[in-house]
Amino acid sequence: MNKRPIPEDFQNALDEYWHARPPASLEDVMALYGILAVAESGGSLYTTPSKLQPFVDDGRLVTISLDLTGDAPEIADLSQDVLRKEDIPKLGYSHKSSGRGAKYSLTQIGSKNGNDAKGVSNTILGRIRSWTGQDSIQSLIGEAGHPDGWLIEMLAEVFEKDSETLTSLQSKIIDLLPSDESIPYVVTVRMKLNAENLESIDTTDQEWFYPAEITVLKEAMKRYATANAANKNIDKGASEGQGTDVVSGGEGRVVGTPESPLGIFSVKHPDSQPGLRKTESWRNYPISDDVAMLFAKGQDLIERCVYRNGGMETYVLPYFAGEMTGLKADALYRAIDSVDRGRQIDESADPPMAQVTFNLTENENPAIRELAKQELRFYTISMPISDDKNIIAEEPAATVYWPTELAEALRKTIDGPTLSPANGGFEQFNNWPLLTLDTDTTRARRLAFARITNHEFTDAVFAYRDEEGDDFRRVVDHRLLSGTPLDVKTLFEEYLQRYDNASEGSDSPPVQIVAQQLVHLETLSRAGLLKGIDVPIEHTDTMTNTEPMIDTSNIAAIREHRLDAFLDRPLFDDKTRKAAALAGVLVGQISWHQDSVRGVGRPLDAGTKGDQLTKHGLENALTAALEKAKVYAQDSNRSFDRDLLFPETVDRLLDETETMPTDWEIDKRELQFCYVLGHAHGRRSMPVAFQMHEGDEAKNDKTATAESTAK
Amino acid sequence: MSPQIDADSVPDRCLSFTVRSSWGHFKRVGRSVTKQTYRIPPRTTIAGMLAAIVGADRDSYYDVFGADNAAIAITPLSDLRTINIPTVGVGTDPGQDVTTKVGNYYSTYNLTYQDTTKDRQLHAYEVLADPAYRIDVALEDEAFYTDLREHLTSGTSVYPPSLGKSEYLATIEDVRSGQSPGRIENDTTIDVDSIVPGSLSDAIPQGGVTYGIERSPAVMEQDGGGRRTTRFDDYVYTQQAENSVRIKADADPAPVSVGSRTVVFR
Numbered sequence: 011m012n013k014r015p016i017p018e019d020f021q022n023a024l025d026e027y028w029h030a031r032p033p034a035s036l037e038d039v040m041a042l043y044g045i046l047a048v049a050e051s052g053g054s055l056y057t058t059p060s061k062l063q064p065f066v067d068d069g070r071l072v073t074i075s076l077d078l079t080g081d082a083p084e085i086a087d088l089s090q091d092v093l094r095k096e097d098i099p100k101l102g103y104s105h106k107s108s109g110r111g112a113k114y115s116l117t118q119i120g121s122k123n124g125n126d127a128k129g130v131s132n133t134i135l136g137r138i139r140s141w142t143g144q145d146s147i148q149s150l151i152g153e154a155g156h157p158d159g160w161l162i163e164m165l166a167e168v169f170e171k172d173s174e175t176l177t178s179l180q181s182k183i184i185d186l187l188p189s190d191e192s193i194p195y196v197v198t199v200r201m202k203l204n205a206e207n208l209e210s211i212d213t214t215d216q217e218w219f220y221p222a223e224i225t226v227l228k229e230a231m232k233r234y235a236t237a238n239a240a241n242k243n244i245d246k247g248a249s250e251g252q253g254t255d256v257v258s259g260g261e262g263r264v265v266g267t268p269e270s271p272l273g274i275f276s277v278k279h280p281d282s283q284p285g286l287r288k289t290e291s292w293r294n295y296p297i298s299d300d301v302a303m304l305f306a307k308g309q310d311l312i313e314r315c316v317y318r319n320g321g322m323e324t325y326v327l328p329y330f331a332g333e334m335t336g337l338k339a340d341a342l343y344r345a346i347d348s349v350d351r352g353r354q355i356d357e358s359a360d361p362p363m364a365q366v367t368f369n370l371t372e373n374e375n376p377a378i379r380e381l382a383k384q385e386l387r388f389y390t391i392s393m394p395i396s397d398d399k400n401i402i403a404e405e406p407a408a409t410v411y412w413p414t415e416l417a418e419a420l421r422k423t424i425d426g427p428t429l430s431p432a433n434g435g436f437e438q439f440n441n442w443p444l445l446t447l448d449t450d451t452t453r454a455r456r457l458a459f460a461r462i463t464n465h466e467f468t469d470a471v472f473a474y475r476d477e478e479g480d481d482f483r484r485v486v487d488h489r490l491l492s493g494t495p496l497d498v499k500t501l502f503e504e505y506l507q508r509y510d511n512a513s514e515g516s517d518s519p520p521v522q523i524v525a526q527q528l529v530h531l532e533t534l535s536r537a538g539l540l541k542g543i544d545v546p547i548e549h550t551d552t553m554t555n556t557e558p559m560i561d562t563s564n565i566a567a568i569r570e571h572r573l574d575a576f577l578d579r580p581l582f583d584d585k586t587r588k589a590a591a592l593a594g595v596l597v598g599q600i601s602w603h604q605d606s607v608r609g610v611g612r613p614l615d616a617g618t619k620g621d622q623l624t625k626h627g628l629e630n631a632l633t634a635a636l637e638k639a640k641v642y643a644q645d646s647n648r649s650f651d652r653d654l655l656f657p658e659t660v661d662r663l664l665d666e667t668e669t670m671p672t673d674w675e676i677d678k679r680e681l682q683f684c685y686v687l688g689h690a691h692g693r694r695s696m697p698v699a700f701q702m703h704e705g706d707e708a709k710n711d712k713t714a715t716a717e718s719t720a721k
Numbered sequence: 722m723s724p725q726i727d728a729d730s731v732p733d734r735c736l737s738f739t740v741r742s743s744w745g746h747f748k749r750v751g752r753s754v755t756k757q758t759y760r761i762p763p764r765t766t767i768a769g770m771l772a773a774i775v776g777a778d779r780d781s782y783y784d785v786f787g788a789d790n791a792a793i794a795i796t797p798l799s800d801l802r803t804i805n806i807p808t809v810g811v812g813t814d815p816g817q818d819v820t821t822k823v824g825n826y827y828s829t830y831n832l833t834y835q836d837t838t839k840d841r842q843l844h845a846y847e848v849l850a851d852p853a854y855r856i857d858v859a860l861e862d863e864a865f866y867t868d869l870r871e872h873l874t875s876g877t878s879v880y881p882p883s884l885g886k887s888e889y890l891a892t893i894e895d896v897r898s899g900q901s902p903g904r905i906e907n908d909t910t911i912d913v914d915s916i917v918p919g920s921l922s923d924a925i926p927q928g929g930v931t932y933g934i935e936r937s938p939a940v941m942e943q944d945g946g947g948r949r950t951t952r953f954d955d956y957v958y959t960q961q962a963e964n965s966v967r968i969k970a971d972a973d974p975a976p977v978s979v980g981s982r983t984v985v986f987r
Contacts, residue, residue, distance in 0.1 A: 035936040037751055254953070256750060256751065259952070270754075274755050293947055296949065331920065332921075399755050400755055405933075480845070
């Protein structure tokens with residue numbers, strides 16, 4: 011019973027409860043998960059045979075035999091025996107795990123730790139009485155009920171409080187069972203019936219029946235088990251009617267307050283739902299008993315597919331877009347079952363979506379790999395973790411195509427010139443999610459996929475958000491999952507706000523912030539998910555990332571080479587953008603010089619923060635930088651400082667533009683981003699040159715640099 | 722004479738028009754705690770909108786838009802973009818925020834109204850931004866169809882049409898009457914501009930095209946004191962208006978051309 015289900019088990023459950031359509035809505039996916047759970051728990055939607063497992067062999071089965079063929083019910087026999095495995099199917103036991111009182115089936119159980127005779131006669135018999143008295147079960151009695159409703163009425167009579175039959179049963183139990191020993195008990199009722207009087211029974215040659223053999227008792231169990239689905243949060247009455255089930259499309263009894271695993275459906279707050287009449291909810295949201303039960307059953311599997319991080323929860327529910335089969339259901343179940351919520355990959359959280367994806371796309375079974383390629387979809391929903399439910403983004407059919415493309419684009423970007431100092435790029439850094447991956451290509455792709463699906467890709471570069479309210483970063487994640495390009499203006503705005511978030515006082519943020527943003531922008535461009543800009547961000551030629559030949563014996567030559575390589579990107583084909591970047595480079599270089607050579611307390615860039623930069627401010631900073639480049643050069647005795655500090659930058663700046671920034675035509679955020687990019691390069695231009703330098707000319711400077719880089 | 726609709730839901734004639742608004746909200750079933758919208762107006766919503774134009778009473782028009790006697794095709798003309806808009810509202814809970822106390826103890830009348838002195842509550846609505854849809858519709862009910870055509874062509878309506886909520890007033894543009902849908906014969910694949918009833922697995926993947934899928938109410942009937950849905954439809958759509966849904970020519974849906982567009986009626 012506790013063995014792992016096999017494809018046949020899933021096929022049986024699908025045959026029993028699944029409609030023929032492929033999943034098309036959240037409800038479909040929830041019902042599908044319910045079916046997976048049914049197969050997992052032994053194949054039945056309502057009965058729960060596995061819950062009797064602890065009673066088998068160690069516990070006792072007490073059977074109350076009632077003769078219901080006469081005018082009045084009679085107790086024919088009372089017996090007890092060891093509970094055997096083969097007894098279980100006829101008992102039709104249905105477990106209720108929450109709350110106290112009667113279980114859903116007529117068959118009731120006592121405590122797993124055992125009851126004495128008194129306990130059985132009071133508590134367990136009391137549960138049978140409570141069962142017959144449930145409103146949902148009583149609803150089967152009478153004209154609007156079940157044709158065999160009288161059977162329930164008769165049972166209620168037998169177990170009625172203080173009735174003759176009950177009193178005599180109680181004393182018989184006391185006589186029969188040991189009074190000083192605690193044994194786990196299961197109590198059931200066996201009934202002698204005239205088959206021809208009952209619609210609930212097909213056979214005619216049988217006299218005695220167990221609960222699992224009588225349809226009206228099974229119907230009663232269903233009603234009781236799903237009672238909550240019709241009256242949850244309704245004080246008086248219930249929301250139920252005849253209608254078309256939204257999931258199966260079948261006609262029949264529907265209920266209007268089904269379990270909502272994500273907490274997004276409820277009739278609890280009429281104040282926030284204008285015009286809501288609680289007992290009419292079944293008209294808008296008609297759910298059959300079976301489907302309501304499936305929703306409830308699927309909850310555990312849904313919970314395995316949620317990723318919680320930063321006050322947000324993201325549900326990523328995998329399914330297959332085609333017709334469901336036992337084999338597909340089996341593969342899906344195994345993929346979800348394999349999710350380890352705490353798993354990490356290289357210190358990044360490995361979210362359920364990545365785990366499920368790789369379980370299927372790299373499955374040892376080629377049929378499943380192909381299936382994953384063709385049909386794997388995710389129903390994704392993000393919301394803040396709160397009782398006040400608010401879905402901020404939802405995508406019904408996300409594929410692995412876009413995250414896979416992005417992961418590969420990220421890998422290529424990190425491997426490319428943008429993070430190669432010799433090619434004018436920034437450096438790779440550990441512990442910065444967008445600045446390093448594994449050196450092994452397969453592992454790098456896997457890690458990149460995890461970082462894209464665990465929010466790090468967006469969180470690394472966007473502005474910080476308060477924990478409460480809508481988090482735009484999650485909206486962005488969903489857009490990327492569905493292949494919606496992001497506008498470059500939105501990105502610049504976010505980048506510069508993050509730049510501000512990461513700044514401390516007058517200090518610029520660490521270079522890694524800007525480097526990650528460039529990697530982010532380039533990755534989006536490479537994956538085709540960037541819009542609003544006329545050029546690609548990545549290099550257009552198939553530039554191989556080989557170490558170029560540089561004269562590493564000369565600091566000025568290294569700097570010049572790196573500057574040229576840095577500027578050699580499509581983004582800077584535009585003269586104004588290039589000029590803005592060069593202005594940033596010069597301000598960065600002069601500021602470094604002030605910081606580490608002249609010991610100036612408040613370097614130039616302290617007053618020229620990128621996120622607050624205006625054209626006017628840049629003009630002032632640039633004028634000051636040009637002036638200082640001359641003045642400082644006169645004071646310097648180092649061979650690589652000529653009559654002008656950083657002549658390569660000044661030369662190129664003058665080549666690019668004859669006008670000053672106040673005359674430039676460029677969007678504010680674009681100007682700022684180009685400036686901070688240049689500044690980040692310029693600030694590190696000398697330190698990186700020292701690192702690459704192989705002559706012995708400036709040993710002392712190297713030591714000085716090590717100190718200034720460390721800060 | 723009114724249009725005739727065949728077994729594949731293809732009419733021999735139809736009316737076409739564009740409906741457009743700044744915002745749209747088509748509340749999804751199965752979501753009550755959150756206020757989310759379908760990307761495509763449900764077939765029942767289109768029925769309600771058309772009933773508003775001709776001034777049909779509540780609960781009176783469901784039979785006109787039945788499964789067999791009405792055919793509707795919906796083609797998104799704008800990218801399906803949503804945003805979440807926070808709104809503040811006065812509560813409507815009869816137990817809390819509504820009062821009937823007016824006048825004094827001896828009054829022979831009472832009034833039910835919202836207590837507007839209470840704090841407003843914040844609710845986020847997911848809305849479609851700048852939605853526009855091309856609707857092709859054929860109805861076998863002659864009187865209704867004639868009424869509808871006259872209202873549409875003369876630019877009038879009894880109740881103002883809106884996209885989901887009354888405050889999202891809609892404009893109706895570019896009305897064409899007497900369009901005759903023509904069957905499309907093709908041996909391999911067909912690119913459909915409208916939404917396509919069916920499942921994701923029926924849509925052929927195309928590079929750079931993201932398909933979405935929804936299931937929403939399609940047909941209703943009057944029942945007791947209210948109405949109930951008797952059919953829900955699955956349909957596939959694309960996020961971008963310029964993309965189309967590619968299906969196999971021998972698939973179940975019956976694509977037809979209406980003017981320059983390829984659509985599927987249901």
